[in-house]
Amino acid sequence: MDLSFTPEEQAFREEVRTFFAENLPKEMSDAVRAGGELTKDIMDRYHALLNAKGWLASTWPEEFGGPGWSPVQRHIFEEEACRAYAPRIVPFGLAMLGPVLQKFGTKAQQDHYLPRILSGEDWWCQGYSEPGAGSDLASLKTRAVRDGDHYVINGQKTWTTLGQHANWIFCLVRTDPDVKQQEGISFLLVDLATPGIEMRPIKLIEGGHEVNEVFFTDVRVPAENLVGKENQGWTIAKFLLTHERTNIAGVGFSMQSLEEVKALARKVMRNGRPLIEDPLFAARVAQVEIDLEAMKLTNLRMLYKAQKQGAPGPETSILKIKGTVIGQELKDLARRALGPSAAPFPGMLSANLDPAPEDAAHNAARYFNNRKTSIFGGSNEIQRNILTKTMLEL
Amino acid sequence: MDLSFTPEEQAFREEVRTFFAENLPKEMSDAVRAGGELTKDIMDRYHALLNAKGWLASTWPEEFGGPGWSPVQRHIFEEEACRAYAPRIVPFGLAMLGPVLQKFGTKAQQDHYLPRILSGEDWWCQGYSEPGAGSDLASLKTRAVRDGDHYVINGQKTWTTLGQHANWIFCLVRTDPDVKQQEGISFLLVDLATPGIEMRPIKLIEGGHEVNEVFFTDVRVPAENLVGKENQGWTIAKFLLTHERTNIAGVGFSMQSLEEVKALARKVMRNGRPLIEDPLFAARVAQVEIDLEAMKLTNLRMLYKAQKQGAPGPETSILKIKGTVIGQELKDLARRALGPSAAPFPGMLSANLDPAPEDAAHNAARYFNNRKTSIFGGSNEIQRNILTKTMLEL
């Protein structure tokens, strides 16, 4: 039993910290601190910055251009990125499609697509969920019919995050409607410039544009864009959903939020005294700080286990459930700390008129937006079902 | 919309309050305050005191010797009884069997049994639950087979509260095993002196003797002891379970507990100051006080509705759920307030050695004992199932 990092890991942490200190442009960290939506330009430039260093594709093996990091190194990188208020890496190409192509793709697909992900030439988005298939993903209805050397897609995808920036989409489609649900699904790569595709924004609860609907009408996709075998898509989907779960607890982001909440509570006044001196608010902060401190260890314990076993186990669902609850509680505190000054619609007021301190004007919007975290990526209810079966065996 | 009581109701409250002030022996209220188990003698004498006043059978119509109170009067009586630290009325004969006999019993049964309940000659206990039939009461297995002018009972009942004091038991028994569960059940009155009955104590979590198991081996019961028709028992059981729910929220008891917690928190010291000055503890108290204040109104609203409709509706399950949660929270605070002095097994120490203040030595025992309230009388899970069907229609 030893909670310390090895000297090599400590040195790695220093290296990452120094890299961010020296190379992350202030405008990027300022934009992250401000809490609004990031521009495509910022995300592109951040990716380029990491790619130049060889750190962009943290989960990829070296043979494909990844840094060859251990899970612990990836964890350290994520912590330090949060600490530096770096943007998040957009996961669709790097954390999702990349590993899929590495495992299921042809050599030709790997050679073609992977470098374009790293270079930023392709921005991928995800075509998984459908209006009628949320938690029950396998019930998806979007059809792809083989027609010569093409598939013809008809149907609709939804919750396509940052699709407005993307030029490619990977989709789960139904290629055989006559077999058991899970057995008739395929995984297709689709150029968004193909005729018949329409992407429409979905405005979210807080007013932001983050997700989209994608409509497919007789969209012809070359058969070579099939990944894996026809009707093997469910295997790929499951691989993708369980593959990259090391950052599922969002510990780094919660540490960031905790720091923000504490700074805010020292700054804002309530009843003539700094809010942090209000014992009820201070108790809320301390309570979630304790839960987060425990979650850090829970996360490391499961990381350690995953590293030993070679893959994360079903117990990572605990990280998803508790991690999102902690993150949401912190966003609640950040909003609560502001009192009425949380209420103005973000972006309407100049900084000198905004009653909220700088960087806090989006706190209510972030609270509402953050409710998604317990819904997407397998809702917390689905995670409880998984744990019921796997850990409790009920 | 008017929350005030009528002048008549106010006068009634005064009358009850005066009665308790003038007539309730101090040893009784002291015993209730102390929080341990009450002796049979105290309960008998308390019943006699109320019976002499004509107030014992608060739910009975006047024709059977009840006071003919409205639901609001009953509510006022209960509040005042709690305020005076009067013992609880033992419900098995008065609140349960009495109304059953009045609705389903023969004239002969009514004439024989009802006066004996009032006089205290008979102490009834309840034979409902079985080891395998808790929440799923209708699955009960205790058999009664007709043999001439007798029924012969074999089986086992459990959770028979205060059965150690009883001379009679009313039982649900299976008289027809070949029909749908609910249709083969009958309601029988059994003299506990009948050969073949054995009552064994169940020691509870906190060490008290409050409930019992009852074993029936070839117990011969006269057929005239059947209430209602054979195989009509489930109708009676449902009537009994839903009939007397006005005090289900336990508001009076919770008000009593709140007062005790506040008094205790003013008395005991923590970190050199009275506990009530600890903002975290004070916040716990204030929070449950608010919930209780709301519950008082929720209770009155449902009482009002029941009075208008003639019977309580399914929404009274809300009273059970929230009422028990509030009561349990208060018992938790009463234990928590004591710190380590809650831990000594009650009754082991003389008052001068007991580290807990007088009347608080049972606080931990009461906390543990009180966990039963969300389990018995239809567990809170069963109440949620009921509300799902009736109020949410899901």
Add this chain to the structure above:
Amino acid sequence: MDFDLTEDRQMLSDSLTRYLREKYPFEARNKAAYEAPYHSQAHWEALSELGTLYALAPEEAGGFGGSGFDISVVFEAMGGALCPEPVLGALMASRLLSAAGVDQDALLSGAEKYAVATGEIDAWYGLDAIGTQAKPAGDGYTLSGRKSVVYGGQAADQLLVAAELDGKVALFQVAADAASVNGYGMIDGGGAAEVILEDTPATLLLADAAEALADAANAGIVALCAEAVGAMDVLQQMTVEYLRTRKQFGVAIGKFQALQHRAVDMLTEIEQARSITIKAAAELGGPEAARYASMAKNLIGRAGRLVAEEAIQMHGGIAMTWEYPGSHYAKRLVMIDAQLGDTDYHLSRVMAA
């Protein structure tokens, strides 16, 4: 004891509810709530004509209501429709004008819209730390300071402003066009303003306004609690309806017991919220008004958050969208906590009592 509405109040409730449902449906509501001036003058006038504002004032002030139950009837109906009209300001101003003995015909007819400006960046909920200062100037006074997040301020004709005068909190009336009023929209709809006062001319209404402001706050709290109850009822109904119709894994998700039990817990808290609001309404104007207002606002703050979060979670993604009305109910229920004192502020008041 009587938990039924009087016939008059029932009629008011029905007519308001019907108007809001038929004439101010959700698309119109969202347009008014999120586009300047963050309410609709036409609907404001129509609601005024229905007697909404008169119901908030007693007969001696020219109205026909003014009790806690009159207030809760109006605001529960408004909450059910998420009505963004600045009626709260009218209510609180009416209480203050009554206390000052000032005529309020223009308020009650809806001809003039009032906003009450008490909160400041360092003094949101109490009056102790108010920084706005009053100075005598000629026959009247001038005010200097900043009032923050003045609900309804973006649309107000008149502002009632709390300011320090001779070591006491006094109440002044300021014509909105005499001050720098910077209006904006709110994340949950409706509007507010930052009000900058710089030697702004003002009329003194009450030299010692603490009691009147406390009464106005208590009335405002009853209003907000009733509004929340109205909104919770609707959001609960939406959620249950969604549970009935949305299918996953081949069955309606309302068949999943874990969701059933959580929906029951929502229902339970809503009934508790309704109860404490009735209690606060009954006590309004009496000696215990502040205590029960605090109890109510605390419970509403907790219940509102629970109902909002659980409704979103049980809906799933759809309730995360702007298009789905439920999301706006959820936002209102969360944000209402920050008006007139939040959960913790009011818990502290109950603790101190």
Add this chain to the structure above:
Amino acid sequence: MDFDLTEDRQMLSDSLTRYLREKYPFEARNKAAYEAPYHSQAHWEALSELGTLYALAPEEAGGFGGSGFDISVVFEAMGGALCPEPVLGALMASRLLSAAGVDQDALLSGAEKYAVATGEIDAWYGLDAIGTQAKPAGDGYTLSGRKSVVYGGQAADQLLVAAELDGKVALFQVAADAASVNGYGMIDGGGAAEVILEDTPATLLLADAAEALADAANAGIVALCAEAVGAMDVLQQMTVEYLRTRKQFGVAIGKFQALQHRAVDMLTEIEQARSITIKAAAELGGPEAARYASMAKNLIGRAGRLVAEEAIQMHGGIAMTWEYPGSHYAKRLVMIDAQLGDTDYHLSRVMAA
């Protein structure tokens, strides 16, 4: 980073667990736990022979352990069996004797049982309000005061007593038979004592004991947290097993989703409790020991209550009975909160930091 036990600790854990399961089964435990002297001398000796006490002290004190992880291994095993033996007093006393530089062979061999007497009726958790007074008397000292709920005091040979001397909290050793030790049993099993000191002869160990007492408390907290984790694991397993086997309405109740999800939430909190206990164990003896001990004790207090109450509720009536072992686990998990500072006390310490 390494979350596996060392081979030595794994062996200790295994041998303790095996002993407790095979030689100290539940009926024997209940008899010892609830009948005077509220532990079993024979089992105490056997556990001592297994090296239990030596594992709690470092080599320089004559033991072979003494780190946070040694402590947590021992107490997690004891918690799993609800072992009522007074090992906690030995642990805390060992830390104090080490700080005082006093030989502790009799303690580590189990020959003498120690209890640590700090708490008083008006000063349960902190040292600030301690009322027991020390006076010089001849070559030594005498103590006067009352120490309350001294865990293990009913069985102790030696008492280590915190008392005020020259305005500081000092530490004294008192032979149990020199004081008035009034033993009793606890509602969750095991024993304690009220210790009345009236000019009782005492040996000064540390004139300024604040730091040593804080260290002993931190070690005790790690022990209690590990004990709770051991007990929670067992109670969780019992509950899940009951959910698998108990049938109502014709199906195992573990098929009801509402119960499934609550059982998952128990599991989650237990994993969190395990994590924070590991953290507190790792930090024991370091500069942040008190902070992480407080975090751990707070989380354990909350998780323990949740697991206890949910286990009882999901079992139903059976877990309300003395006969069912689960009820005793539930009691221990609730009552452990009151030892060495409860949920709120430790939350306050984290808030203050």
